[in-house]
Amino acid sequence: MTRPIEALISRANLQHNFTVVRRLTPGARIMAVVKANAYGHGAVQVAGALAPFADAFGVASLEEAVELRDAGIDQPIVLLSGVFGPTEMREVARYGLGAVIHCAEQLQILLDTQLSQPIDVWLKLDTGMHRLGFTPDGFCQAAARLRTAEQVAKRVFLSHLACADKPAAELNERQLTTFRNTVDKPGVRSGEGLSLANSAALLTRPDMHFDWVRPGVMLYGVNPLSAEVPLPEGVDLRPVMTLRSRVVALQTVPAGEGVGYGEAWRAPGILNAASASPSRIAVVAAGYGDGYPRHARNGCPVLVNGRPAAIAGRVSMDLLALDLGDNHQAKVGDSVTLWGEGLAVETIAEYSETIAYELLTGVNQRVKFSYE
Numbered sequence: 001m002t003r004p005i006e007a008l009i010s011r012a013n014l015q016h017n018f019t020v021v022r023r024l025t026p027g028a029r030i031m032a033v034v035k036a037n038a039y040g041h042g043a044v045q046v047a048g049a050l051a052p053f054a055d056a057f058g059v060a061s062l063e064e065a066v067e068l069r070d071a072g073i074d075q076p077i078v079l080l081s082g083v084f085g086p087t088e089m090r091e092v093a094r095y096g097l098g099a100v101i102h103c104a105e106q107l108q109i110l111l112d113t114q115l116s117q118p119i120d121v122w123l124k125l126d127t128g129m130h131r132l133g134f135t136p137d138g139f140c141q142a143a144a145r146l147r148t149a150e151q152v153a154k155r156v157f158l159s160h161l162a163c164a165d166k167p168a169a170e171l172n173e174r175q176l177t178t179f180r181n182t183v184d185k186p187g188v189r190s191g192e193g194l195s196l197a198n199s200a201a202l203l204t205r206p207d208m209h210f211d212w213v214r215p216g217v218m219l220y221g222v223n224p225l226s227a228e229v230p231l232p233e234g235v236d237l238r239p240v241m242t243l244r245s246r247v248v249a250l251q252t253v254p255a256g257e258g259v260g261y262g263e264a265w266r267a268p269g270i271l272n273a274a275s276a277s278p279s280r281i282a283v284v285a286a287g288y289g290d291g292y293p294r295h296a297r298n299g300c301p302v303l304v305n306g307r308p309a310a311i312a313g314r315v316s317m318d319l320l321a322l323d324l325g326d327n328h329q330a331k332v333g334d335s336v337t338l339w340g341e342g343l344a345v346e347t348i349a350e351y352s353e354t355i356a357y358e359l360l361t362g363v364n365q366r367v368k369f370s371y372e
Contacts, residue, residue: 005245005286006368008340009041011049013238017219018053024202025209033216035060035080040360041241043219044071045371051075058214062088069095078122082106082234088112100124102132109141110151111240118153121146127175129162136182143188156193156212157183164200165226176208178353199224203232222356223346242340243361247304247332248282260313265298281312282322284336289317291363292338293352300351303337304330
């Protein structure tokens with residue numbers, strides 16, 4: 001028998017979440033973002049499940065794009081960070097890909113490179129995030145140079161939002177205004193599509209949907225909004241990944257004694273007190289070597305056969321311990337849900353002082369992936 005930790009990926013939930021996107025923005029085309037191995041879910045499998053529905057796919061690198069092409073994905077695929085040299089630009093053309101152009105250096109690479117066929121260019125404007133993209137003046141100049149470039153097939157204008165997870169953030173309005181004012185300048189736009197909305201803006205800002213939306217983490221069932229912001233009424237996102245394992249040992253720990261490295265958790269009660277009841281501890285085959293967060297603090301929820309338990313002590317590389325509390329029926333071999341169905345990954349992220357994105361993308365090759 002192999003080590004029992006497993007990531008179960010639900011194609012049905014993935015496709016359901018895509019239909020939520022489609023319902024929210026019926027007039028826009030949808031680029032499904034599958035970078036970072038589809039947020040840890042398996043890019044080839046996710047793209048295959050969404051291929052009948054998605055208008056395009058977004059990736060971070062040439063290698064990610066080629067993996068999809070080699071797997072038979074023939075929808076448009078866009079390199080969201082663009083290329084890093086002339087050789088990559090030629091490969092973009094060879095594989096029929098699109099690429100973001102976000103700086104003068106990338107623009108010059110494109111214009112200086114002879115391509116086997118023209119490519120779709122997504123020209124990026126920095127509207128206030130100050131990470132990637134042209135200034136408004138630089139954007140207008142780049143748009144003019146691309147208009148007559150033989151290397152270019154179609155053009156799309158895009159930007160990226162810094163605070164869309166907080167709908168009330170003032171920066172959202174400034175970014176939208178900068179985007180509109182720039183692309184609407186005389187002579188800049190001549191039929192290009194526009195793209196601004198990520199998952200969070202897709203949920204809360206229909207005025208940002210434009211021609212293309214770029215859902216990412218919401219496709220995988222994660223609420224992209226800040227913890228204090230609820231999902232809009234009627235939006236039902238379902239978890240795509242359920243990370244699960246099994247109980248491999250049970251321990252009875254006397255009151256006052258510690259569990260795990262550094263005795264970071266102690267059984268309630270006074271050591272050696274005659275009246276103190278021991279605690280029942282389950283040991284689970286999962287740890288930070290699999291991608292479960294080492295910093296999950298005491299009390300982080302876990303489900304054992306669907307009943308609540310809690311992390312007790314430090315997560316180690318291969319194992320973690322659970323305080324079973326009143327779950328006295330637990331036994332070796334019982335199923336353990338670490339996140340997913342019945343236990344939101346956002347909750348685990350909160351207990352670990354991180355974000356769901358990091359947890360999902362951190363599940364590694366030691367974990368068996370199953371698709372249903």
